[in-house]
Amino acid sequence: MLESNDQQLAQRLQAGDEAALTEILTRYQKPVLNFVYRLLGNAADAEDVAQETFVRAYQHIRRYTPREKFSTWLFAIARHAALDKLRYRKRHPTESLDSAVAARTERGSPDSNVTANETAALIATAIAELPEDQRTAIILAEYHDQSYADIATVMGCSVKSVESRLYRAKHTLREKLRALLV
Numbered sequence: 001m002l003e004s005n006d007q008q009l010a011q012r013l014q015a016g017d018e019a020a021l022t023e024i025l026t027r028y029q030k031p032v033l034n035f036v037y038r039l040l041g042n043a044a045d046a047e048d049v050a051q052e053t054f055v056r057a058y059q060h061i062r063r064y065t066p067r068e069k070f071s072t073w074l075f076a077i078a079r080h081a082a083l084d085k086l087r088y089r090k091r092h093p094t095e096s097l098d099s100a101v102a103a104r105t106e107r108g109s110p111d112s113n114v115t116a117n118e119t120a121a122l123i124a125t126a127i128a129e130l131p132e133d134q135r136t137a138i139i140l141a142e143y144h145d146q147s148y149a150d151i152a153t154v155m156g157c158s159v160k161s162v163e164s165r166l167y168r169a170k171h172t173l174r175e176k177l178r179a180l181l182v
Contacts, residue, residue: 029054126172130169134169135169148163
């Protein structure tokens with residue numbers, strides 16, 4: 001039901017109904033923001049990329065076809081915008097003050113007990129260190145409950161490739177987080 005409603009919203013937006021854009025923003029702003037945040041690991045960049053995603057979706061709404069899921073089309077745009085941001089970061093490196101403070105705090109922490117927040121932070125860090133293709137696949141599968149077919153569409157690859165990327169990502173995470181699993 002939600003899928004057909006999304007398609008109707010997209011068709012209304014294609015027809016020039018600005019209220020449809022507001023409904024799309026209301027429905028997808030948080031999921032897109034969460035997705036790009038998990039890809040980028042930086043809240044400010046995630047907000048910029050999420051906004052850019054909706055701008056691009058609006059500019060290219062005529063390219064959307066109802067035979068594909070709207071959410072898949074939107075997440076593909078978000079992924080491409082996040083990849084653009086990652087490429088920009090590589091060309092224009094900076095060091096965040098937050099990461100420098102966090103590095104000093106981690107070194108000085110004698111407490112070996114891991115709390116729920118620390119566990120979540122370790123998992124987030126391990127996911128952030130995955131190669132981009134594995135990170136995207138794991139985020140879409142685990143955090144956004146996307147099907148392998150939808151992930152393949154977002155990533156522009158085959159379902160078998162998604163399965164392989166998820167297998168490698170889970171294997172890598174298992175190795176990195178082995179201490180938490182014991």
